[in-house]
Amino acid sequence: MPLSNDALDHPAAHQIPDLDVEKRGELNDKDADVNVSSFTGTNSEENTTDASHSSLGTHDIPSTPVVLRGRLKRLSDKIEGFAGIEARGITRVLPEEKHDISPMGYAQMCLLWFSINVTVNNLAVGFLGPLAFNLGWTDSVLLTVFGCALGSVGTSYTSTWGAESGNRTLIVARYIMGYWPAKLIAILNVILMVGYGVISCIIAGQMLSAVNGGHMTIIVGIIISAIIIGVVALFGMAVLHVYERWAFVPQLIALFVLIGSAGPHFNTALKATAPITGTLGEITANRLSFFALQYSVPVGWAAAGSDFYVYYPTHTNKKLTFLMTWLGLTASFVFVNIIGVGLGCGVAITPSWQTAYATSTGALLLAGYGGLGGFGGFCTVILALSAIQNNIPGTYAAAIDLQVLGRYFKAIPRWLWVVVVVIVEFVCGVAGRDHLFDIFENFLALMGYWISIFITIMIEEHVLFRKLRGVPFDWSAWEDRKRLPLGVAALVAFLIGWAGAIIGMYQVWYAGPVAKHVGGYGGDIGTWVAIAFTCVTFPPMRWLELKMVGR
Template sequence: MTLDLEKQAAQVEESTASSTSDKEGVIVARETATPSAPHVPVPSKLRALNNRIENLAGLEARGITRVLPEERHGISPMRYAQMAIIWYSANISANNLAVGLLGPLLFNLGFVDSAMMAVWGCLLGSAVTAYMSTWGAQSGNRTMIVVRYFMGYWPAKLTTVLNMILMVGYAVISTIISGQILSAVSDGSMSIVVGIVITALISWLVAVFGMSIFHTYERYAWIPQTIVLLILCGVAGKNFNTGSVSIIPDGAPSAAITADRLSFFSLQLSVPLSWAGAGSDFYVYYPESTSKRLTFLMTLTGLWISFIFVNLIGIGLGAGTFTNTKWNDAYGISSGALILEGFAPLHGFGKFCGVVVALGVISNNVPGTYAAALNCQVLGRFGKMVPRWLWVCVIVLIYFVCAIAGRDHLFAIFQNFLALMGYWLVILVTIVVEETLIFRRSRGFDWTKWEDQKYLPVGAAALLSFLIGWAGAIIGMYQVWYVGPVAQQAGDGYGADIGIWLALGFTLVVFPPLRFLELKTIGR
């Protein structure tokens, strides 16, 4: 589908879909502008350049416009398998492996304690994302468009901005770790900056072409990643120190171990949960007949297996630093250097494996970049004026600059950013589940009215519930820069991050009565 900039600027909040055929005979969706739509003139040379780019073979020109049923592809067992493959491929990456390091190195947990928190935390977080992914095929809408049906047209912009920050933040972490590994492979002769440039450029190249290239890339990218990670297990596994035990810090109460378990469990839950704001984006070309149950199961399978695979390796490497001096010295340089040190017995081939691991983060960057670019268009009609491919360029540039600036502060980024991911998403998902089960059981959704503000809920109840849930997160969060009063009391005063659970509880309680009131007074 080719939409020039001027026509995109004329799209309005309430429109009717008509059909036309492009030059290839593919049925595409068009929106009919009304006289109230603003006219934003676009220079003819710029319009011509955009049309030329969008006509490149394989480039997805579609933005956030709903994918109509007749535009979608058929369903088959292989396409269900592809659901699991793309999530597995996207998440067996070095950035997720590095999260596992934090169990032993930040939370003082032994191997078994860390592994248990990772396995069950990732299961719960993956299940939430799998649930949110089921909306893509049935609606034909991107995740943050679907959110409008629960949060309202204007409040949904808040969650859209938060999701953009999340996707960009995670890409920053991925790009830094890739740069660290590539620098370590060269024995420091290549700076981290060069590694960051390489990773960002390849991520941009894949993401800018869109869905077709993305699915193709993810379909095969997992193969070399899985092979080299299995090699890492075989080479470094004997030093994983699986017998390590959890440690109570000096002067801390005995409940400190329980508090650290809870904090690490919340962190492990938050990482797969971070995809919940983008899960539907990758299924909009699936037909409406796609099984919700199979969508859930295949998405859950791909996410859970990938996360526990890399987390267990990361936990092993982290625990091994306590008994392996070389590993400890490598970690003193960077997380990437520690990962590469695991391959050290293989010498030159080990460095090759390190390069494969480093470039594996591209599989993680691409879907996040793709989703963030679409989020830019969700923010409003002027966001839609800018083509998706151009937003991809902007997003990549942003996280490239941030990665360069933060390359020497990765551990601080981990501490200050990762745990924050789950707070707002668990609030959003709670609202989605309660709205669906309590208020939408009999009336369902009209997915064609994705921009009709008169149909979408006002969102007052959802916004107020979101803010109240966030208040719960604030009093329960335990971060380097802030400790909530309730969080401070956990673990007999040792402190634990319970923000995600208080956010869930507050939202669960306040949303139903507020929504009942909204429906009674406003009617939608």
């Protein structure tokens, strides 16, 4: 979406010619961990530069490639040669490859993130305020607004690096965490993106099943969802941007219809159902836990924030990028979550909703369209498709992130990683189809811990050790581990931050010693303890690392 039509059609977005063998051999003399020849698939950025022979930068030297041979290589070449399939993996986009954005380019940033997240799976998060944490309308709405607004800050910040560096977010992570520790971040983000994919598939499957009166099983709905997600993610960035450019329009219409149909049943009293009960401490603890959950959902995109901006020109305004990304994220999350809160509050006073809720989340959403007949079923199908649109970027990002794990992973084409990710999402979706709320309540908050630690380290490295010292990032060193930070300070701070998360987390399966005492009842403060521990420990260790190692 942020790209102009010319940018979307540019061959660099699809095909990156390989270096000739002789030249590559000269370049790789210094990095001879293994002796292998070239792989001509463009997804493996170890054997490619950024666009062409002539655009090889002075320092953008690819590391030793790994070979795909035989039938797999021929199959990969054939698939990547198919019109529209994106072949580029995590290879850096050089300044000369970038393109001017359209006159509405900055507004399109906002629309991109709005379209990705104005979806039914985010709507379901709002249910948890009244249904899981026993909070009323007023509490749930306020916590939603401020939690989503704060969580969107982290993703907006990481998004600003795409245009400047030409690197995906987890390649930028190498400049923060070091070459090897960045692999840990990549693994965690793959788990996060796959987890969101599982949730999206389950919700879409439930809704499609509910529309068909149960005649279509949830498993069949999950299969349909996974196939659509895989096809669009397979074609890559160009198709993704076009898809997201328009996909939000029918979703927005369906959501407004839902407001009109279900709105009269929203219990918006100050202490709306389910009634706030318990001591003040218990209520406070539940508020903290729901706030942490609302924060965790938008911040979950932070490790993929810059992935969608790598073709923007390097002179792209970072402040406007931050602002438009934040507006798109916040507006979408707040809008759909408040609708979810309303549906959750209405369950206790609407018998038909109670029955539907006992069946599945999808059935509850269908009940929200009660009285609209076949048109309500049609709107439910539209919302089911929105869960798919939310997960396409996540699946795309997960496939890219797997290539960050090393040269053997980079040798596997991006399209093949997409297939692997979709299969995993399908299998996990089928296995977890009856435990959706447990996945929401436990998985999302858990993922919010590590990504907050990562953002804290990134900000401190950027501000304290780069900006204030006048030391710019050398983006040409994106895969040269000898010029990247060693990463010991970042890794130790990351682990210490995790220790803070452990003592402050409050989950069904574990409650930390500090979390148990929140309100005398138990509440989730793991994210904030983790940030505090990381914020204090990283600067002195990084200063010591620079003194001893120099990088």
